[in-house]
Amino acid sequence: MNEYDSDYLGQVLVSSNYLPTDNPKQADVILINTCTVRAKAAQKALSLLGRMVPLKKRNPELILGITGCLAQQEGSSLMQRFPDLDLVLGTREKERFESFLKRISTSREKIVAIDMDGPLVSPLPNNGYFKGRVKSFISVMEGCNNFCSYCIVPYVRGREVSRPPKEILEEIRHLVSQGTREITLLGQNVNSYKWDKTYGFSSLLKEVNKIEDLARIRFTTSHPKDLSDDLINIFAELDNLCPHIHLPFQSGSNKILRLMNRRYSRERYIDLIGRLRQVRPEIAITSDVMVGFPKESDEDFQMTLDLIKKIEFDNLYSFKYSDRKGTSAEKMEGKVDDSKKSSRLETLQRLQKDITLGKNRMLEGTRMEVLVEGYGKRNGQLTGRTASNKVVNFSCNNNVIGNLIDVKIQHAAVNSLQGILTNMNH
């Protein structure tokens, strides 16, 4: 979602006649888009901001701003802590960015804008910004009403708001006209997208599936409690919907899931995965999990490991629990030591690494359809992804970026597959 938001703000800058640069020393505007979902993300953003401050001494004209969830959360206190900041732009204030830029550059005003009643932004007129982008993201809803006890999102992104389907479909058609072949529909809780009583997320997916020249559809992130039968069945129905779902489980212990206010049990989660696999046997399952939530005992942690072994995820994003200001978990008793969190995380990641590698090795010798996204890290190599979202690198002399091609997998590693081109499809 931050990438999507950054692109919106990037377009505003381009239409205000700014040009992009890779070198912060040359920049006239630096706007740092932040995340605050975990303590580490917030620390990284602040340390980047700290490194940008000296540039202001060299170029007093520089406009230095911060946006995103951390800006929303901290508001004017950031201005006090970093007096060189010119702009603190909240998550629902993006529409006013252009006017703020003008005000700052003409009168050097300092602006803190963190109102949450503002609208979701509408797409800007075509200025060629997205030309040649094979894979794009699009927000279809924002905010969250779930209040999982550890999570800052409902406080910094507000309540759930869905965008009108007509606008979403138009935006996707525009992206496709610029070269997009794959779209990921985004929302903090995307499967609770709802336009009216009869038009929900499945209705939207069905319409997106009809868009000509769009080859692949993905969506993220789903909440297990809102994964309806309707949505599960749609995996068998829509030919462009990729066989992959990211379905965070957070913990394998029912006691911890209750404390997290997740409103499903491990049994229900296992059942959902079973049904998804029944409907689309090749479906890849990825997830998020946390270790060291308050009161997590060794037994609770073992339940998490056990769930990982039972499900055999294709990939897992795993984190140490960190306190977020204002959440109910922050005030809970029974906090877990950092060293215990670290050792649990290491154990968990070692287990998952073996599972991921084992699954990837099963693909050796098979042919996979790959959407080519761009150049790989190694010379002469191209890179893309399978429909199940696995990275594939391969050598090819032709420029097949943006094409769907067949690749024979020769070698599997944990993070990527290596293959050779066998067939150009379309």
Ligand code: 5AD
């Ligand atoms: N501490 C650690 N991890 C967190 N996440 C969300 N909040 C926290 C927190 N306070 C993780 C969850 C979520 C992912 C985006 O970040 O696993 O799914």
Ligand code: SF4
């Ligand atoms: Fe946070 Fe996701 Fe829970 Fe919403 S559903 S509160 S975004 S973890």
